[in-house]
Amino acid sequence: MTTPQHKIGSGFGARSTADDVLSGIDLSGSTAIVTGGYSGLGLETTRALAGAGARVVVPARRRAAAQEAIEGMDGVETDDLDLSDLENVRGFAERFLTSGRNVDIVINNAGVMACPETRVGPGWEAQFATNHLGHYALINHLWPAIARGGARVIAVSSGAHGITGVRWDDVQFERGYDRWQAYGQAKTANVLFAVQLDALGRDAGVRAFALHPGSILTPLQRHLAKAEMVDAGWIDENGNPTDPTFKTPEQGAATQVWAATSPQLAGMGGVYCEDCDIAEAADNGSEGGVHAHATDPEQAARLWALSADLTGVDAFAAAT
Numbered sequence: 001m002t003t004p005q006h007k008i009g010s011g012f013g014a015r016s017t018a019d020d021v022l023s024g025i026d027l028s029g030s031t032a033i034v035t036g037g038y039s040g041l042g043l044e045t046t047r048a049l050a051g052a053g054a055r056v057v058v059p060a061r062r063r064a065a066a067q068e069a070i071e072g073m074d075g076v077e078t079d080d081l082d083l084s085d086l087e088n089v090r091g092f093a094e095r096f097l098t099s100g101r102n103v104d105i106v107i108n109n110a111g112v113m114a115c116p117e118t119r120v121g122p123g124w125e126a127q128f129a130t131n132h133l134g135h136y137a138l139i140n141h142l143w144p145a146i147a148r149g150g151a152r153v154i155a156v157s158s159g160a161h162g163i164t165g166v167r168w169d170d171v172q173f174e175r176g177y178d179r180w181q182a183y184g185q186a187k188t189a190n191v192l193f194a195v196q197l198d199a200l201g202r203d204a205g206v207r208a209f210a211l212h213p214g215s216i217l218t219p220l221q222r223h224l225a226k227a228e229m230v231d232a233g234w235i236d237e238n239g240n241p242t243d244p245t246f247k248t249p250e251q252g253a254a255t256q257v258w259a260a261t262s263p264q265l266a267g268m269g270g271v272y273c274e275d276c277d278i279a280e281a282a283d284n285g286s287e288g289g290v291h292a293h294a295t296d297p298e299q300a301a302r303l304w305a306l307s308a309d310l311t312g313v314d315a316f317a318a319a320t
Contacts, residue, residue: 002199002297003268005281005290010264012276014214017250018048021258021276028053031101031149032260033142035059035081035135036110038066041156041213044253045107050075052261054105059092061110083110083134084120086311093141102149103142105260108135108190109156117177124310125172127182132189136307139197143315150205153197154260157190157210157272157294162282164188165293166303189303191272191294196304198270199297200316207269209259212288214247214275271295 012021027049037046037058050056050073059081060066066078079095082088096103111131118126124133139146139153146153163184167173173182194210201208258276259265272279272290282289293299308314 003271003278005271005278005295007277007280008264010258010262010277012254012258014245014247014275015251016254016258016276017248018044018253018257019051019250021254022048022052022261025261025263026053027104027261030054030104031057032105032107033057033059033096033103034107034109035083035138037107038062038069038078041249041253041256042107042109043069044249045109045257046070046076047073048253048257049105049260057096081138083130083138084126086121086134086137089134089137090141090313093138096142097145101145103145103151104149105152105154106139106142106146107154107156107256107260108138109154109256110135111156111186114179114183116179117173123172125177125182127179127186128171128189131186132193133307133311135190136193136304137311137313140308140311140313140315146206147201147204152260152265152269153194153201153206153208154256155190155194155208155210156256157194157212158183158187159212159215159274159288160184161187161191161212161294162291165291166192166299168302171306188291188294191290192296192300192303193307194272195270195295195297196300199300200304202269207265209265209269209271209273210294211255211259211273212279213252213255215245 032049032054034046036042038060046056056076058066059079061082063078063080070076081092120126120129160183164181165188191210194208198208255273255276259273280289282291
């Protein structure tokens with residue numbers, strides 16, 4: 001049974017912080033993995049989870065930078081992980097599984113946005129490969145530990161999923177690259193991934209959620225020119241935020257932390273969240289919400305099958 005895509009009246013909102021949603025929640029004894037948990041929203045997520053008692057593993061492409069960022073945080077460790085390199089992903093997962101630990105929370109937070117055309121692996125488009133395929137492979141490799149922990153798996157998507165669905169006829173943008181179309185496709189893939197993982201994993205007690213964290217100025221914008229952000233009304237000429245809807249990193253991390261920990265979501269899953277609540281379906285021309293192409297179970301199953309074929313890994317293959 002899927003969870004209805006409707007608000008549940010969580011009592012939190014766009015200005016709630018990660019600490020707000022964790023008030024009264026004790027994560028002692030739990031283990032969380034936060035990809036990219038050393039920068040931007042990821043760092044705030046790591047700080048909040050560790051502050052609530054969780055042991056947090058931060059796998060990072062730039063491990064030295066990650067180690068520096070988390071210095072002084074109790075209960076936080078780093079490891080090597082490059083989501084664009086599937087052998088590297090496998091290596092991290094194998095090291096973690098060897099430790100014998102269960103996983104209670106995974107937050108697929110790392111990602112790239114609107115980068116110049118880049119090819120990784122066997123020529124895959126980098127945003128689809130990094131934001132989706134790398135995380136897909138990670139979760140499937142970690143599945144024994146995730147299943148033992150009855151984990152919540154959180155896919156950090158974006159309102160940019162509304163740009164486009166999956167371009168089934170040219171997923172890798174081999175017939176002309178558009179950085180924003182590629183980003184939109186990758187963010188749609190994040191939502192579809194959560195839909196299908198929830199469907200496959202719920203019998204094992206694993207639930208999955210996707211979300212839009214809101215608009216926040218973080219290193220995610222590294223590929224955008226200053227003039228582009230000024231023209232978009234995000235910042236002024238001095239680099240100061242000008243859009244009143246933008247969140248602070250503490251507020252931006254709140255929805256993924258809420259989705260990962262809130263008892264209000266017990267027994268639920270497979271939905272897209274925003275502003276610390278389940279989102280409504282998007283209406284034509286309206287702001288916010290989730291578009292139907294990102295929650296279609298048939299497209300979710302199709303993407304899972306494609307991802308399994310591309311990566312060569314599917315933890316559920318024997319059961320399907």
